[in-house]
Amino acid sequence: MEFLGGGDLEKFIRDSAPLDEVTLRCVTAEILCGLQHLHSLQIVHRDLKPENILLDNAGHVKIADFGLSAMFVTEKNRVKSCVGTLCYMAPEVYYQRPYYYPADYFSFGIIVYEMALGEHPFYTGQETEEQLVTSMYATEPYFLRHLNFYLQDLLLRLLRHDQEQRAHLVCNLRSHPFFKGIDWEEIEEGPSLVQSTLEPILKEPLQEIIEVDTFLSKDLEMPIDSLHQEYFKAFEYISERMKARQA
Known part of the structure; x- marks a missing residue:
């Protein structure tokens, strides 16, 4: 498994939002690529939120946590379960109407709004569930007057x-004017190529953890027994101490 040392998008938003337009465009484009790939495989995430978007050491995004995802979902084969996190949930999910991939785009729109403005478009943290539902599903988001026109249009599309x-x-969406200048093929090739034209959003990436064992009791000879250790042979990331034991 790949080690992601940049934390999650929730922390990045908390520390850095509102993002500058270039950073916002790049991060939004990467999330969009990930979402479109999932939807091409007939997977609807259903719990897209900043905590479930991880960052590598340069800040490139990885969508994570598929515990609530639904598979084999298409326009003709929809699902009805109400699952996810309320303040990122599309109206059709909350009301348990048959839905498919557009539900993820509503969640995506809230995330983009948070990155752009540093706050949730509908939720302040003080509302009851009833008030939040009314705010999210019966009103339009508020936009500052100076906000980029193309960004406003993108958000209105996502939050319909x-x-x-x-x-x-x-x-x-890839042809939307907000994404002018984005090389979609380069993004899909992966971070090694993306970094040639997109500035990494983490200027001081977190250092990778070298000794995972330091988080465990020093009294333990092995973190887990040898039988269960076999399950992790194919993992790329193991501690240096474990490598020495295996040698």
Whole structure:
């Protein structure tokens, strides 16, 4: 498994939002690529939120935590379960109407808004569930007057309440003017190529943990027994001490 030393997007937003336009565009484009790949495999994430988007040491994003994901979901084969995190949940999910991939785009829109403005478009932390639902599903998000026009248009597409309208508005997002200058093929090739044209968002990346064993009791000879240790042979990341034992 790949070691991701940049933390999660929630912490990055808390520390750095509102993001400058260049950083916002790059991070948004990377999340979009990940989402579109999932949807091409007929997977709907259903719990997309900043805590479930991890960053590598340069700040490139990795969508994580698929515990609530639904598989084999298409426009004709929809699901109805109400799962996820309320303040990132699409209206069709909350009301348990048959839904498919556009539900993830509503969550995506809230994340982009948080990156752009440093706050949730509907939630302040003081609302009851009833007040939050009314705010999210019956009102439009507030935009500062100086906000980039193309960014506003992108957010209005993503945060459209009606699922079918949203599906139509997000069907060709890569050609949206907000993403002008983004090389989509380069992003899909991976971080090693992305870094040639996109500035890493983490200027001082976190140092990788060398000794995982230091988090465990020093009284233990082995973190887990040898039988269960076999399950982790294919993992790329193990401690230096464990490598020495295996040698």
